[in-house]
Amino acid sequence: MAASVQSQASRPSGVNSIGLERSDYKGLPTTLCQGCGHNSISSQIMAACFEMSIKPEKMIKFSGIGCSSKSTAYIMSRSHAFNGLHGRMPPIATGALLANRALKGIGVSGDGDTASIGLGHFKHLVRRNVPVVYIVENNGVYGLTKGQFSATADKGQVIKSQGENPFLPVDICMEALAANCGFVARSFAGDPRQVKELIKAALAFKGTAVLDIISPCVTFNNHDESTKSYTWGKEHEDALQDVTLVPVREDIRVEYEPGQVTSVEMHDGSKLVLEKLSRDYNPTDRGAALALLEEARSRQLLITGLIYINDEQPTLVDVQEIVDTPLALLPAEALRPSRQSLDDLMAQFR
Amino acid sequence: MTERNPASQATAPAIVNEFSMVVATVNGSGSQTANVSLLRALFRMGIPVSGKNLFPSNIQGLATWFAIRASAKGYLARKETADILISVNPITFAEDLAALAPGGVCFYPENTSQPLSRQDVIYYPMPIQQLVKQIDPPKALRDYIANMAYVGVVAQVLGIERQEIREALNVHFRGRASAVDLNMKMVEAAAEWARLNLTKQDPYQVRRGDGTRGQIMIDGNTAAALGAIYGGVGFAAWYPITPASSLAEELSEYIPRLRRDPESGKVTCAVVQAEDEIAAAGMAVGAGWAGARAMTSTSGPGLSLMAEFAGLAFFAEIPVVIWDVQRIGPATGLPTRTSQGDILFARFLGHGDTKQVLLLPGSAAECFEFGWQAFDLAEHLQTPIFVLSDLDLGMNAWMSEPFQYPDRPMDRGKILTAEDLERLGAFARYRDVDGDGITYRTLPGTDHPLAAYFNRGTGHDETATYSERPEDWEGNLKRIWRKLEHARTLVPGPILQPVAGASIGLIAFGSTDPAIREGRVLLEAEGVRTSYLRLRAVPFSDEVERFVRQHERIYVVEMNAGGQMRQLLQIEYPDQAAKFRSLAHIDGLPLSAHWVAEAVLAEEWRV
Numbered sequence: 001m002a003a004s005v006q007s008q009a010s011r012p013s014g015v016n017s018i019g020l021e022r023s024d025y026k027g028l029p030t031t032l033c034q035g036c037g038h039n040s041i042s043s044q045i046m047a048a049c050f051e052m053s054i055k056p057e058k059m060i061k062f063s064g065i066g067c068s069s070k071s072t073a074y075i076m077s078r079s080h081a082f083n084g085l086h087g088r089m090p091p092i093a094t095g096a097l098l099a100n101r102a103l104k105g106i107g108v109s110g111d112g113d114t115a116s117i118g119l120g121h122f123k124h125l126v127r128r129n130v131p132v133v134y135i136v137e138n139n140g141v142y143g144l145t146k147g148q149f150s151a152t153a154d155k156g157q158v159i160k161s162q163g164e165n166p167f168l169p170v171d172i173c174m175e176a177l178a179a180n181c182g183f184v185a186r187s188f189a190g191d192p193r194q195v196k197e198l199i200k201a202a203l204a205f206k207g208t209a210v211l212d213i214i215s216p217c218v219t220f221n222n223h224d225e226s227t228k229s230y231t232w233g234k235e236h237e238d239a240l241q242d243v244t245l246v247p248v249r250e251d252i253r254v255e256y257e258p259g260q261v262t263s264v265e266m267h268d269g270s271k272l273v274l275e276k277l278s279r280d281y282n283p284t285d286r287g288a289a290l291a292l293l294e295e296a297r298s299r300q301l302l303i304t305g306l307i308y309i310n311d312e313q314p315t316l317v318d319v320q321e322i323v324d325t326p327l328a329l330l331p332a333e334a335l336r337p338s339r340q341s342l343d344d345l346m347a348q349f350r
Numbered sequence: 351m352t353e354r355n356p357a358s359q360a361t362a363p364a365i366v367n368e369f370s371m372v373v374a375t376v377n378g379s380g381s382q383t384a385n386v387s388l389l390r391a392l393f394r395m396g397i398p399v400s401g402k403n404l405f406p407s408n409i410q411g412l413a414t415w416f417a418i419r420a421s422a423k424g425y426l427a428r429k430e431t432a433d434i435l436i437s438v439n440p441i442t443f444a445e446d447l448a449a450l451a452p453g454g455v456c457f458y459p460e461n462t463s464q465p466l467s468r469q470d471v472i473y474y475p476m477p478i479q480q481l482v483k484q485i486d487p488p489k490a491l492r493d494y495i496a497n498m499a500y501v502g503v504v505a506q507v508l509g510i511e512r513q514e515i516r517e518a519l520n521v522h523f524r525g526r527a528s529a530v531d532l533n534m535k536m537v538e539a540a541a542e543w544a545r546l547n548l549t550k551q552d553p554y555q556v557r558r559g560d561g562t563r564g565q566i567m568i569d570g571n572t573a574a575a576l577g578a579i580y581g582g583v584g585f586a587a588w589y590p591i592t593p594a595s596s597l598a599e600e601l602s603e604y605i606p607r608l609r610r611d612p613e614s615g616k617v618t619c620a621v622v623q624a625e626d627e628i629a630a631a632g633m634a635v636g637a638g639w640a641g642a643r644a645m646t647s648t649s650g651p652g653l654s655l656m657a658e659f660a661g662l663a664f665f666a667e668i669p670v671v672i673w674d675v676q677r678i679g680p681a682t683g684l685p686t687r688t689s690q691g692d693i694l695f696a697r698f699l700g701h702g703d704t705k706q707v708l709l710l711p712g713s714a715a716e717c718f719e720f721g722w723q724a725f726d727l728a729e730h731l732q733t734p735i736f737v738l739s740d741l742d743l744g745m746n747a748w749m750s751e752p753f754q755y756p757d758r759p760m761d762r763g764k765i766l767t768a769e770d771l772e773r774l775g776a777f778a779r780y781r782d783v784d785g786d787g788i789t790y791r792t793l794p795g796t797d798h799p800l801a802a803y804f805n806r807g808t809g810h811d812e813t814a815t816y817s818e819r820p821e822d823w824e825g826n827l828k829r830i831w832r833k834l835e836h837a838r839t840l841v842p843g844p845i846l847q848p849v850a851g852a853s854i855g856l857i858a859f860g861s862t863d864p865a866i867r868e869g870r871v872l873l874e875a876e877g878v879r880t881s882y883l884r885l886r887a888v889p890f891s892d893e894v895e896r897f898v899r900q901h902e903r904i905y906v907v908e909m910n911a912g913g914q915m916r917q918l919l920q921i922e923y924p925d926q927a928a929k930f931r932s933l934a935h936i937d938g939l940p941l942s943a944h945w946v947a948e949a950v951l952a953e954e955w956r957v
């Protein structure tokens with residue numbers, strides 16, 4: 001089925017159940033390239049939070065370093081944000097969310113951040129089941145440093161400056177599943193409806209929710225013959241390597257139904273093949289989820305939708321057995337044991 | 351008596367409560383219980399004592415030495431030569447025996463095949479296997495219990511009270527009676543054997559004294575953990591590394607006892623064993639930013655990994671406490687040997703223009719004190735506070751005054767609440783409202799539309815918005831440096847021991863304090879009078895400058911190769927730079943008083 005491409009949906013007016021308007025969820029104007037998939041995801045994060053009536057003040061945004069990580073500045077200015085170090089979003093989020101268990105955490109990272117420099121931290125965050133929505137804006141390239149291969153780039157992909165990528169990509173959903181993630185989903189930035197619904201589901205999940213969102217890079221997506229493949233003329237390739245020329249593009253939009261496969265044309269004319277999980281897919285079977293990802297890999301297509309869910313696992317906050325009051329807000333009397341306790345303790349060291 | 355024991359030795363005059371003893375064992379043989387019991391029993395008898403474990407980086411099988419120094423005079427630095435050897439390690443027996451002081455004493459297993467080659471030494475055999483058989487401990491515990499045999503024999507020969515060994519075991523096993531009883535059974539049996547079979551020939555005697563009244567004995571890492579707990583630590587992350595691991599492990603040990611909410615039964619501090627030191631630092635930074643009192647603890651190789659987050663926390667102005675229990679480097683170095691080699695690295699940890707605040711505890715009591723004060727400083731200054739301990743201070747048991755309860759309320763620093771924001775009507779995270787370089791912060795979750803800011807490691811203006819404007823960069827960094835300049839008035843000042851008319855000043859810090867104090871007495875006997883200043887923090891307070899200006903020559907004594915603290919002092923006081931002489935020495939062992947005195951004298955003879 002052909003994808004139907006449309007312009008950005010208009011926003012309904014009005015207020016949500018806590019009396020906030022959509023504008024209360026706004027961030028700074030984006031400085032990412034026009035048409036960047038990340039901007040589309042930002043819109044859906046804001047829409048999801050608005051629709052779920054999450055108070056911006058009760059949310060923390062986390063990010064690492066890279067184009068994707070910058071995007072937390074372009075959403076919800078009324079939420080505190082920690083834009084940390086390349087690949088190190090997971091530890092920061094872990095510490096902050098243990099320090100204040102009352103806050104909702106949302107992390108926005110990229111494929112360089114998550115699948116390369118921070119892969120270890122990512123897997124350990126998942127393994128600990130830190131309560132956070134972890135979005136990977138996955139474009140297969142390093143945008144901010146001008147177009148090097150990332151660890152999610154497809155084998156055989158060609159970049160003029162680096163030649164052909166000889167390595168198989170890291171599958172972020174597979175890594176999350178292997179680390180026992182309780183919420184694994186994949187989507188495509190050009191499918192705003194699905195992105196938003198998955199973000200809403202992730203926000204409702206109590207543990208680590210990983211969303212791997214394929215997010216086309218409008219400037220450096222000069223791939224060839226891959227899952228994010230296209231055929232690209234030589235003359236265009238040169239132009240794309242020139243970062244002083246950033247093409248102004250429309251957001252790519254796609255709509256397709258569960259169970260369907262769709263092919264979508266990227267900015268550069270390349271084709272991306274998506275298969276939306278059908279309504280009768282059972283996402284609670286971990287073995288089936290792993291098999292599904294393996295099958296998708298062999299068929300060279302991207303499965304989108306909720307791949308796996310298991311909300312029975314205790315979160316890191318649960319296993320810590322910390323008090324209900326956020327640790328960051330405990331008064332001094334709760335933090336400093338009594339004088340008598342120290343005297344008693346000293347007697348034990350005589 | 352066995353036939354190997356020399357038949358007759360002239361009995362010398364008694365030497366009471368003044369000796370050094372080394373126990374040579376094999377790592378992983380369970381000798382730690384035996385050694386710390388001897389140590390604490392002496393302490394409980396009122397004899398000032400120190401114990402230093404010289405152990406290998408190995409789980410089982412390599413040689414380990416435990417050095418105990420008892421000194422009625424209170425000199426507790428490492429001594430280079432042992433008066434008494436307890437050898438249960440045949441591999442090192444020959445070298446241990448050769449290193450014994452003239453006329454020393456040697457306790458050895460009676461079935462040894464090693465030659466008792468020295469004629470000047472007094473030998474006591476110990477039938478360890480026979481004694482173990484006699485009490486027949488559970489098989490799994492046999493090797494551990496066997497060590498208590500030498501405790502019993504030595505206690506009998508020297509006069510260490512068995513009741514105090516029992517009390518020491520009680521502390522060691524945290525009151526587990528079955529463990530105490532089993533170990534004591536071995537001690538009693540061995541002591542009784544010694545009473546019936548050995549004739550006292552050596553001059554060393556232990557007699558109850560009055561030198562430890564009111565004191566405690568504790569290792570620096572436990573002291574640091576307790577300090578953090580009384581300082582209100584709310585979050586700690588760590589990654590296992592010698593010699594810092596026990597600091598975090600003691601946190602986990604004591605938090606359920608000291609920081610449990612009586613109503614819910616839940617604790618008020620989270621402890622996470624991270625996947626590496628990068629993550630440990632990152633978690634602590636995240637928690638510190640979110641408003642918990644956050645810390646991590648590590649040693650050199652871990653500190654290297656933490657450099658990235660240290661720079662971020664410095665620049666984004668996030669309170670966090672980082673303990674560095676120093677071991678010898680560079681590289682993996684010697685994981686089980688002590689050092690003061692991270693001074694310069696910690697001071698400038700982070701790329702670009704970073705300057706970090708260092709605290710330098712010199713005793714177990716200061717590990718406790720700085721353990722809580724570090725959080726006040728971190729939150730007041732909104733910057734990382736590094737506490738530089740070392741393996742000797744951190745892992746060995748030290749005598750100490752009982753810890754003083756914090757003498758002031760917690761300083762949580764400049765934090766704006768929702769009410770403050772409502773009243774003020776505006777908020778800029780990095781605006782220097784008070785002129786001291788310290789700006790106001792809000793905590794995530796503050797319920798006000800003005801509360802949020804975008805915390806970042808990138809260049810920013812007063813509102814924490816990304817900025818590449820030259821004046822923003824320069825103004826921001828200068829303000830941070832001004833803040834750190836102000837830190838010198840807040841950090842713990844030096845401990846001064848001035849001597850009127852002395853032209854020589856000694857500057858040292860950390861665990862070398864006992865060696866310096868005893869070394870000064872040795873120097874005094876040589877007619878060399880010295881003033882002494884013990885640094886407790888970097889940046890230096892004004893007293894340091896006065897001390898430097900008041901003395902003709904300043905010897906900076908430290909356990910590293912390059913004279914790192916001397917370099918910092920020379921940077922700080924460039925017009926005084928020629929005064930500083932470096933007495934920097936590192937071989938992995940704690941400094942001895944003898945070395946300190948010799949090093950000063952060698953320099954003085956050159957003057």
